[in-house]
Amino acid sequence: VTVSVLYWQLHSEQKSKPQSMAARFYYSAAQTGARTLLTGTEATIGPWSPKLQHGGPPCALLARAIEAEASKAGLPFVARLTVAFFRPVKVAARLEVEAVPIRVGSKVAHFEAKLFAVGGDNGGDDRVELLRATALSARSGSVGPLAPEPEAQRLVPPSPPTDAMEPMFKASQSFGYADHLETKCAKGTHGKGPTEMWCRVRHPLVEGEGPATPLQRALIWVDSAGGMSHYVNMHETSFVNADLTLNLIRPMQGEWCCMRARTDLSGPTGQGLATAELWDTEGFFGRVSQQQVLESKL
Template sequence: MPNDTNVAPSDPALPPLPTAAYTRIDTHVWRASELTRGPWDMGHQHAGPPVALVCRAVEAVAREHGLTHLARLTANILRPVPIGDLIVEVMTDYVGRNAGHFSAHLMAHGKEVGRFTALAQREAEPALELPASLAGHPLPAAPRSPDESGPARFPFGHDHIGYANLVETRSAAGEFWHGPCAVWFRMSHPLVADEAPSPYQRVAVAADSGNGISGVLDFRRWSFVNADLTINFLRRPVGEWICLEARTCLGPAGTGLAESALYDEQGLVGRATQSLAVRSR
């Protein structure tokens, strides 16, 4: 089990929490709540929630073509995403027999803050009968299940509402901000008001935290922000709990890479990568 340093003290009294990360304002317009606040700036969102919001929009468009598996989602974060109103627009680039390519824009204050591409696939019906002795199967599992993992909290955001209130976290291996570790995530609030998030959206909310949970530098002295996130799914996730088994590697010129193996309670579901810009504060 994780040691006591993984368990955050009780939060001080906070104002009532918002009911969801986002509220619909119009067909393509969404208002972010304080639950989306990230660790780098009080006025900016953690990238996980807006990536999940775009994921939701892509899923909806792909379903219109009978494409129900999101195989890849790539987010290019062009600017910090402010806590405020966002516009999400999805374009269908090409749809073939078994796969479709999509792109999306995320807008705030009249500027494009994120640009996305996605690959969606048609799932086989009935499911394929794979050989029993297939190499690499059964799929790898997370180091511990959620029930076997102790509670853990991010070492930030204890005095204000933010991303740490959006998700519940449990440590399956290692500890926050001390190198490679594995952490289970479960959303404590909906992504969109009055709507249950899809398994893909649950992964997207968590996957952008790989560089944070596996950080190797002192958060108070260094920033290691990612300007992109790519998630590859090998299968449809299931359940509410998503585990990131993450590792950060740094280069000598202010660059780095965070890699995360992604699990649900049944085993591996995919991988995520983030390109890092490392700077002293």
């Protein structure tokens, strides 16, 4: 979905609408045999339109389906997940997810998952593909002591989350997705370049299920890397996040995830790259990247 000057106007538009706090991101809209259709709650509403979802929750739905297949394969640790964004996801859409193994080996397994909108605005069973993910799960187990990390590549941990830290968005910038996350800014300012931001996901992903898994919680959050670290003048330039790739060296631990995010832009090619280190209270655990396509509004 294109970022534009309407960004802040839409914040105000959504704030004027009463919204109850959802206890989950999705609920079951229909059950037909083995098929379950899900619909988003107000917790999925993104900043661009009250009718469109933020990219994070749909990515987490794909991860949920992939985790189920990876568990069946006996390789439950999902080490890499890439999502291609084909179309915006409407909040009111009935969604269906399919995941299949591509190849399962003794050390790694590859999977594919697709997110469909079912029925459109007129009902029925027609399906339109919205997102597609590929993933790699890997054997996980101790390999004993490793050589000390080279000093030149050691990363400085972000400051731990505290009550004194400001949230990502001000109260005047309220919208569903942001209202259902607890965020704390450790360094920088949202939308003004490199930023370090902690997040705690408050709710289960799907109604009737337990807490979201570490992978699901990470994906709900990390799609915000480009949004929080961009520095474009929204009156002059728009951009779309075309994809997302998450790489992990271990599962996220605890409730809090910090992104140390930055965005690099090229005017001559109209391309951008948002990247972020991922930290929890135990240390570094992965990275996320997003390819961006820029467009002049002048």
